[in-house]
Amino acid sequence: MAQPFDLPDFYVPYPARLNPHLEEARTHSKQWARKMGMLEGSGIWEEADLDAHDYALLCAYTHPDCDATELSLITDWYVWVFFFDDHFLDVFKRTGDREGGKAYLDRLPAFMSTASPEPVNPVEAGLADLWARTVPGTSADWRARFTESTLNLLNESLWELSNINAGRVPNPVEYIEMRRKVGGAPWSAGLIEHAAGAEVPAVISASRPMRVLRDAFSDAVHLRNDIFSYQRETQEEGELSNGILVLETFLGCSTQEAADAVNDLLTSRLQQFEHTVAVELGPLFVEHGLDPLSCAGVLAYVKGLQDWQSGGHAWHLRSSRYMNQNASAPALGMKSVVDLLGLKRVRSYAHVPYEKVGPLPVPDLYQPFAPELSPHLEAARRNVVTWAHRMGLLEAQPGITGSAVWDEDKLIDYDLPLCAAGLDPDATPEELDLSSAWLAWGTYGDDFFPVVFGHGRSLAAARATVERLSLFMPLDGVTYPAPISPLELSLADLWARSAGPMSQGARRTFRAAIEKMASSWLWELANQAENRVPDPVDYVEMRRLTFGSDLTMALCRLARADRIPQEVYDSGPMRSLENSAQDYATLLNDVYSYQKEIEYEGELHNGVLVTQCFFGCDRDTALRIVVDLLESRMRQFQHVAAHELPVVFDDLGLGDDGRKAVAEYVTELENWMSGIYVWHRDCRRYDEESLRRHHRPPRPKLAGPTGIGTSAALIL
Numbered sequence: 001m002a003q004p005f006d007l008p009d010f011y012v013p014y015p016a017r018l019n020p021h022l023e024e025a026r027t028h029s030k031q032w033a034r035k036m037g038m039l040e041g042s043g044i045w046e047e048a049d050l051d052a053h054d055y056a057l058l059c060a061y062t063h064p065d066c067d068a069t070e071l072s073l074i075t076d077w078y079v080w081v082f083f084f085d086d087h088f089l090d091v092f093k094r095t096g097d098r099e100g101g102k103a104y105l106d107r108l109p110a111f112m113s114t115a116s117p118e119p120v121n122p123v124e125a126g127l128a129d130l131w132a133r134t135v136p137g138t139s140a141d142w143r144a145r146f147t148e149s150t151l152n153l154l155n156e157s158l159w160e161l162s163n164i165n166a167g168r169v170p171n172p173v174e175y176i177e178m179r180r181k182v183g184g185a186p187w188s189a190g191l192i193e194h195a196a197g198a199e200v201p202a203v204i205s206a207s208r209p210m211r212v213l214r215d216a217f218s219d220a221v222h223l224r225n226d227i228f229s230y231q232r233e234t235q236e237e238g239e240l241s242n243g244i245l246v247l248e249t250f251l252g253c254s255t256q257e258a259a260d261a262v263n264d265l266l267t268s269r270l271q272q273f274e275h276t277v278a279v280e281l282g283p284l285f286v287e288h289g290l291d292p293l294s295c296a297g298v299l300a301y302v303k304g305l306q307d308w309q310s311g312g313h314a315w316h317l318r319s320s321r322y323m324n325q326n327a328s329a330p331a332l333g334m335k336s337v338v339d340l341l342g343l344k345r346v347r348s349y350a351h352v353p354y355e356k357v358g359p360l361p362v363p364d365l366y367q368p369f370a371p372e373l374s375p376h377l378e379a380a381r382r383n384v385v386t387w388a389h390r391m392g393l394l395e396a397q398p399g400i401t402g403s404a405v406w407d408e409d410k411l412i413d414y415d416l417p418l419c420a421a422g423l424d425p426d427a428t429p430e431e432l433d434l435s436s437a438w439l440a441w442g443t444y445g446d447d448f449f450p451v452v453f454g455h456g457r458s459l460a461a462a463r464a465t466v467e468r469l470s471l472f473m474p475l476d477g478v479t480y481p482a483p484i485s486p487l488e489l490s491l492a493d494l495w496a497r498s499a500g501p502m503s504q505g506a507r508r509t510f511r512a513a514i515e516k517m518a519s520s521w522l523w524e525l526a527n528q529a530e531n532r533v534p535d536p537v538d539y540v541e542m543r544r545l546t547f548g549s550d551l552t553m554a555l556c557r558l559a560r561a562d563r564i565p566q567e568v569y570d571s572g573p574m575r576s577l578e579n580s581a582q583d584y585a586t587l588l589n590d591v592y593s594y595q596k597e598i599e600y601e602g603e604l605h606n607g608v609l610v611t612q613c614f615f616g617c618d619r620d621t622a623l624r625i626v627v628d629l630l631e632s633r634m635r636q637f638q639h640v641a642a643h644e645l646p647v648v649f650d651d652l653g654l655g656d657d658g659r660k661a662v663a664e665y666v667t668e669l670e671n672w673m674s675g676i677y678v679w680h681r682d683c684r685r686y687d688e689e690s691l692r693r694h695h696r697p698p699r700p701k702l703a704g705p706t707g708i709g710t711s712a713a714l715i716l
Contacts, residue, residue, distance in 0.1 A: 029079050062307060062311035073134065076129075084123050141205065146190040173580075173632075180218045204298075212280070219537060223265055226244055250628065264344065273305070355598060369673065370674070371678045373678075388440060402455060413685060413694070425671060513551045513554040517546070521546065523546075528602075553581075581672060588677060
């Protein structure tokens with residue numbers, strides 16, 4: 001059978017090495033698979049299948065330095081996970097039996113415990129044996145993380161099954177997120193910790209740098225696998241969850257073009273990994289005061305992730321499981337050299353700030369929900385101006401250059417109460433005033449940080465400012481130090497007005513949302529200091545935070561804290577629903593704010609620019625891609641609400657009140673998106689005439705010299 005495309009030139013920055021205990025692992029894993037019932041009589045594999053797949057070779061390549069006992073254990077885990085994948089495919093995916101698949105998956109967590117039930121199939125038997133051999137000597141934190149990644153890998157197989165049943169190809173963002181769970185690379189990362197004997201310290205395991213390393217590693221593993229497995233998955237298995245197929249469908253391009261684009265994204269994710277190691281790990285170690293031994297352990301884990309990438313690539317070139325004909329070294333033309341060396345990364349640093357781009361024509365954007373506005377809008381417009389004056393947000397701060405980021409005219413033009421009135425059309429006057437003020441605070445902070453800290457590259461001062469913000473969100477609701485800036489004063493005021501009715505748990509959740517938003521501003525400043533256009537996946541995920549989506553959604557959640565079980569919020573469909581809503585809003589903002597950010601502010605964090613940089617295309621092509629993605633995310637929101645959430649209700653046995661509460665929350669998210677759409681359309685923050693007005697030099701408060709060359713003498 002002819003290959004559907006030519007394999008691209010892969011960026012493989014680290015050499016693959018082979019563990020010397022390969023043959024011992026081969027012998028052991030075959031004996032183990034037979035003992036667990038995975039070979040003759042299983043109906044899934046024969047001995048010849050296991051020999052051809054050669055998982056011991058995979059593990060010897062991906063774990064080149066561990067001893068023989070550890071390599072055999074790791075190999076058994078991979079034999080188990082690939083057997084599970086083929087078993088689930090044969091028994092449930094091919095038959096479309098979702099109910100049977102769920103019952104099968106629901107039993108598996110019991111086999112990750114010290115007292116497991118009697119296994120009834122090879123998957124259960126293998127998991128029970130592996131768990132007992134793996135967990136001795138591991139920390140509770142590692143066991144919790146590894147259990148979570150294993151269950152994600154198992155349970156999200158239902159998502160793939162549902163998509164096959166619906167004949168639905170996911171959109172690119174949805175695919176990347178779900179592939180991390182279904183594809184199992186986060187699970188592989190946990191085994192790398194075990195094999196290296198170097199657990200990631202619990203104090204940093206949830207930090208942004210460690211999350212990015214894990215996610216970039218996972219994405220690269222999965223995208224590489226998609227390239228090699230495209231033919232088998234699409235032509236033999238009827239699979240719809242393949243990155244090449246996703247881009248073929250989304251971009252409407254050829255298979256070869258989609259394969260090349262997937263390889264470009266694979267390269268970008270590897271380079272994001274490298275960037276995080278070089279730039280973010282050192283400050284993370286200092287921030288948490290890690291001792292040298294712990295730092296060395298983290299670096300051993302990083303090395304393990306790198307070994308896995310190179311070893312996994314070498315195995316894909318050799319395994320009979322994949323399309324790898326004609327995979328020899330390419331003729332070294334210019335394109336090959338660029339791809340092999342990863343030189344496209346230069347584009348990320350080549351953007352010239354303040355490029356004159358002119359207005360970006362905003363096309364008709366898909367918005368299926370009828371917007372509503374609160375009848376208290378006019379009063380909220382007056383009240384937010386009064387509040388901002390009282391907090392000092394409309395004045396320069398003594399001794400801080402550039403701190404006069406807003407004045408009353410700007411605040412009136414930005415019309416943040418219009419946004420609040422659309423987000424919550426049923427709000428009381430007091431609730432609308434409070435939400436308007438929260439939007440003003442977040443927008444002010446987003447404007448303040450790049451001007452005050454970004455232009456002077458004052459990253460240390462920015463970090464100190466962010467660290468102080470938590471002081472003004474006390475969990476007891478009342479105890480905080482004296483504010484030293486309008487940003488702190490206004491936050492203290494808002495927190496006191498918001499946190500009073502909240503439980504302790506709700507306060508923690510709400511404070512975490514604000515802390516994440518403020519920390520994301522530091523990420524933007526770091527990229528600005530490097531003049532680095534971010535990797536597209538990192539951009540989409542961080543943009544949800546910089547936009548403040550978690551902040552406003554947290555307020556929506558709190559209204560139903562006791563009626564919607566946490567299991568619903570933790571479910572894959574609910575996270576998918578919220579993420580798709582957030583992406584719709586952030587991409588919409590990127591379309592409207594393109595000229596403001598690129599031409600007037602010298603910004604790098606805009607989805608249209610990120611798309612231009614990644615694809616090497618003009619802005620009109622990039623705009624079409626962003627608008628298509630925006631629409632895809634909205635349609636995904638509708639699909640999840642209509643088809644996936646009801647399945648969650650049934651799976652969890654949710655009662656009528658819980659279902660009603662979720663329906664109300666979905667309606668609030670619909671209002672959230674339509675309100676943001678109306679605000680962008682009708683406010684005076686993004687149109688060219690307003691941009692020219694807002695970016696004039698500020699008016700002097702005292703008389704001074706006038707004429708050419710005297711603008712620097714204005715007294716602020």
